[in-house]
Amino acid sequence: MSNEPVDAESLRMLRHDIRNQLSSIHLALETLRYEVADPTEDINYCIETISSSAKKINELLKEPE
Amino acid sequence: MKKILIIDDEVNVAVLLSKFLTRNGFDVTSASSGNSGLEYLKEQEFDLVLCDYRLEDTDGREMLRKIKTQYPNTGVIIITGYSDIKMAVELIKMGAYDYISKPLYPDEILNTITKAIETRQALLDSADEPTPVSSGKSAKKQTPQADGVVIGTSRSSKELARQIELVAPTNYSVIILGESGSGKEEAAKSIHLQSHRASQPFIAMDCGSLTKELAASEFFGHEKGSFTGAFTTKIGHFEMANGGTLFLDEVGNLSYEIQAALLRTVQERKVKRIGSTKEIDLDVRIIVATNENLGDAIGKGKFREDLYHRFNEFSIYMPPLRERGNDIILLAEHFLRAANQELERNVTQFSEEVVECFLNYRWPGNVRELKNIVRRAALISEGSEITTKSLPLEISNYKIPFDFGHQTNGYNQAPQTEQRVEVKEPKHDLKNAALEAEYETILRVLREVNFNKTRAAEILNIDRKTLYNKMKAINLK
Numbered sequence: 001m002s003n004e005p006v007d008a009e010s011l012r013m014l015r016h017d018i019r020n021q022l023s024s025i026h027l028a029l030e031t032l033r034y035e036v037a038d039p040t041e042d043i044n045y046c047i048e049t050i051s052s053s054a055k056k057i058n059e060l061l062k063e064p065e
Numbered sequence: 066m067k068k069i070l071i072i073d074d075e076v077n078v079a080v081l082l083s084k085f086l087t088r089n090g091f092d093v094t095s096a097s098s099g100n101s102g103l104e105y106l107k108e109q110e111f112d113l114v115l116c117d118y119r120l121e122d123t124d125g126r127e128m129l130r131k132i133k134t135q136y137p138n139t140g141v142i143i144i145t146g147y148s149d150i151k152m153a154v155e156l157i158k159m160g161a162y163d164y165i166s167k168p169l170y171p172d173e174i175l176n177t178i179t180k181a182i183e184t185r186q187a188l189l190d191s192a193d194e195p196t197p198v199s200s201g202k203s204a205k206k207q208t209p210q211a212d213g214v215v216i217g218t219s220r221s222s223k224e225l226a227r228q229i230e231l232v233a234p235t236n237y238s239v240i241i242l243g244e245s246g247s248g249k250e251e252a253a254k255s256i257h258l259q260s261h262r263a264s265q266p267f268i269a270m271d272c273g274s275l276t277k278e279l280a281a282s283e284f285f286g287h288e289k290g291s292f293t294g295a296f297t298t299k300i301g302h303f304e305m306a307n308g309g310t311l312f313l314d315e316v317g318n319l320s321y322e323i324q325a326a327l328l329r330t331v332q333e334r335k336v337k338r339i340g341s342t343k344e345i346d347l348d349v350r351i352i353v354a355t356n357e358n359l360g361d362a363i364g365k366g367k368f369r370e371d372l373y374h375r376f377n378e379f380s381i382y383m384p385p386l387r388e389r390g391n392d393i394i395l396l397a398e399h400f401l402r403a404a405n406q407e408l409e410r411n412v413t414q415f416s417e418e419v420v421e422c423f424l425n426y427r428w429p430g431n432v433r434e435l436k437n438i439v440r441r442a443a444l445i446s447e448g449s450e451i452t453t454k455s456l457p458l459e460i461s462n463y464k465i466p467f468d469f470g471h472q473t474n475g476y477n478q479a480p481q482t483e484q485r486v487e488v489k490e491p492k493h494d495l496k497n498a499a500l501e502a503e504y505e506t507i508l509r510v511l512r513e514v515n516f517n518k519t520r521a522a523e524i525l526n527i528d529r530k531t532l533y534n535k536m537k538a539i540n541l542k
Contacts, residue, residue, distance in 0.1 A: 012147065015146070015147075016119065016147060016167075019167035020075050020167060022167065023078050023169040024075070024081060026171065027077075027078060028077070028081055030171040054168065058168055
């Protein structure tokens with residue numbers, strides 16, 4: 001690993017870009033929930049997993065206080 | 066069907082968001098850049114714009130400014146990837162209805178949008194309604210803004226309206242002097258709207274929140290690459306206001322260097338963006354506001370005298386609310402009507418005690434404070450009448466030392482200010498004191514964030530549940 005420190009601004013941009021993608025994920029899941037009329041248990045499980053993982057990723061992005 | 070414009074350069078987000086909102090009964094258009102967004106706005110009227118803060122060709126702040134100047138009736142919600150409270154507060158101050166931070170959660174978006182649209186509807190409706198002024202004897206011209214700074218029949222507000230009418234059609238620079246919350250910006254807007262510049266932009270700038278470093282580029286703009294961090298070309302406020310009016314709030318806070326640069330610009334009527342050699346001709350009327358005596362600031366060497374004289378072609382004094390006698394009640398009634406619409410309540414009157422409290426209280430926060438108090442009281446009142454129970458302690462417990470204030474006839478003559486000494490209930494009870502301090506802080510923060518409880522809790526550094534409990538305990542809803 002390089003020893004170069006990551007500068008705050010690029011980190012901020014990275015967070016921003018990841019949050020953008022998370023938005024797509026949440027919105028896409030919402031559409032899926034709507035479009036799939038009779039989801040099987042597995043489909044529900046998958047949707048919930050994607051959703052909770054996306055939320056966890058967002059938690060990981062929280063800036064240290 | 067309510068029309069929403071989405072401006073986001075992230076195509077997936079725009080598509081999915083538009084699908085989601087269409088499903089929820091909105092008529093949605095989406096634009097992938099700031100410019101194309103503005104094109105759509107030119108073609109049709111939207112109820113609400115959802116705008117991403119970071120766009121390729123511009124940013125949310127610029128978009129907000131443009132939309133608010135050109136289409137003041139369109140609500141704006143900014144979507145941002147940075148959870149930055151300061152920025153959020155600033156955006157809301159600039160006129161954004163709210164901001165949503167990413168990632169976007171569909172329920173949250175829908176909630177915010179619904180609220181924004183309801184609020185906007187309430188505001189539009191209340192603007193259509195006749196204000197109490199029309200019931201007065203003199204058929205005064207209706208002022209366009211809903212905040213009604215010039216509403217009133219007291220001598221001082223009539224004088225104010227007359228001065229505004231007088232100076233508006235000229236090109237004079239104006240200094241507006243008045244306490245915070247007394248409606249200086251509204252007065253400036255009135256001047257602008259009654260001038261021949263009314264169809265041109267009105268740009269308001271809060272000099273109190275400007276850092277030294279940013280001030281120059283905010284005023285004059287800069288060219289791309291003119292200094293580290295200048296990634297894009299920025300148009301300054303002078304240029305933005307060209308043809309119209311530039312309003313500088315809290316002008317006493319500007320640094321001495323910026324004052325020198327301002328003076329040059331005002332004298333030469335030309336502006337140069339930082340890093341550019343091209344001079345742009347300016348035709349801008351300047352209105353400044355201050356809540357401190359600039360004469361004192363000049364004496365202390367904090368404000369340039371030459372600049373002061375440039376600005377001081379005409380000066381207007383905004384009377385504090387406590388000196389406006391019965392206007393307080395007219396304004397309170399006006400705000401109550403607006404609150405009823407916005408909050409779907411049916412509170413129709415103030416009890417006699419409340420009227421008395423209103424007339425006695427000192428109103429340090431002026432019209433803004435009155436508006437907030439009435440709004441809050443309308444929300445928590447149970448019957449059709451607002452009683453002292455719905456007023457914050459500082460108002461219902463406010464006591465005038467002698468009995469002269471209790472003559473509730475002749476409201477037009479407000480009791481003399483000098484005689485009003487603030488005497489609170491002599492409760493030297495630590496618990497009370499702590500509660501009151503807590504109440505003050507909570508209310509202040511809530512106002513700052515436009516009553517968004519999640520954000521208020523963040524700022525107060527307590528969790529949302531605690532905030533709810535506290536609010537319940539102190540009778541705030």
